Amino acid sequence: MNKDKIFKLAKGFRGRAKNCIRIARERVEKALQYSYRDRRDKKRDMRSLWIERINAGTRLHGVNYGNFMHGLMKENIQLNRKVLSELAMHEPYSFKALVNVSCTAFPGNKAVPKKEGLSSIL
């Protein structure tokens, strides 16, 4: 790429990286590599943000994310995590309804009580 294009891409860089071609060329190449990598990372980051938000929203109702999603999968509810997180933030009543649906489908892991003595063999 010629120098003008490099400098156009180097706008906002720190120090000589925006003004001197030798340094700007390196930094611009690196910036393009980072943006390539991060276009893929953004999809992962967004999904984990949605999951964190859903987790917080369900824990307000006493259910954790894992059990909630398991219940939704059992009921074959195809809502994706993006929509679920937006529901948790903006539509709290509907989200509560979804939590109820999930709880009826999958009430949660009950800890198996330890059997003492002879009953553990039986």
Place this chain on the structure above:
Amino acid sequence: MATTIPTSAFIATPHRCSTGRSSAIWVQKAQFSASSSSLGVSLSLKRPSLRLVSVRCEANGAGMPVIPAQERWMYEESEINGPDIWNKTWYPKAADHVNTEKTWYIVDASDKILGRMASTIANYIRGKNLATYTPSVDMGAYVIVINAEKVAVSGQKRSQKLYRRHSGRPGGMKIETFDQLQKRIPERIVEHAVRGMLPKGRLGRTLFTHLKVYKGSEHPHQAQKPIPLPIRDKRIQFVKK
């Protein structure tokens, strides 16, 4: 949270959740004019007198200008219909995290296990208990800790847990045990514990300033009307054996 949660007055029924697309139905405006003209029959009689679906833009009352159909091409979609909340992940605006409107919580540290209490405190300060959690923005609450000198640790930690600091000069390592530090500066124990659980960085440092630790049972924040911090950990209470 400063945003007002719109009290959508619709009834969410489970069978509507079968497809991801159906969530759009819930915020649909009731549009009757198009259907009545195609059938040639006036459907005005069927319009319900009370609306089951609340229209968000009308509920807010804010000026969403009505743009006639002929001029729609001149405007962007966000100007015509309002911000797209279903396809763009929500990011808080400045009005959503004003410090003066945040909740204040209060914890009594007497006979609570140090680490377990610090963990819940850090969660609330960071805002991870809210559905509007955003990692890059300070959405959390303020937490007041009182009776910090009565915080408990299990096992032999009271005499064996070491707090180290270094002055930067050679040979400048200073070591104290838990009970020595508790006699000297009891607030530092809780602060040290919570600081280790908050993110390290510029945001983490501002989050740390939202923790207020006090030695006795008095605190100067009565005006903020703090509410008791809800703790769900069952093993947080120190049991003397």
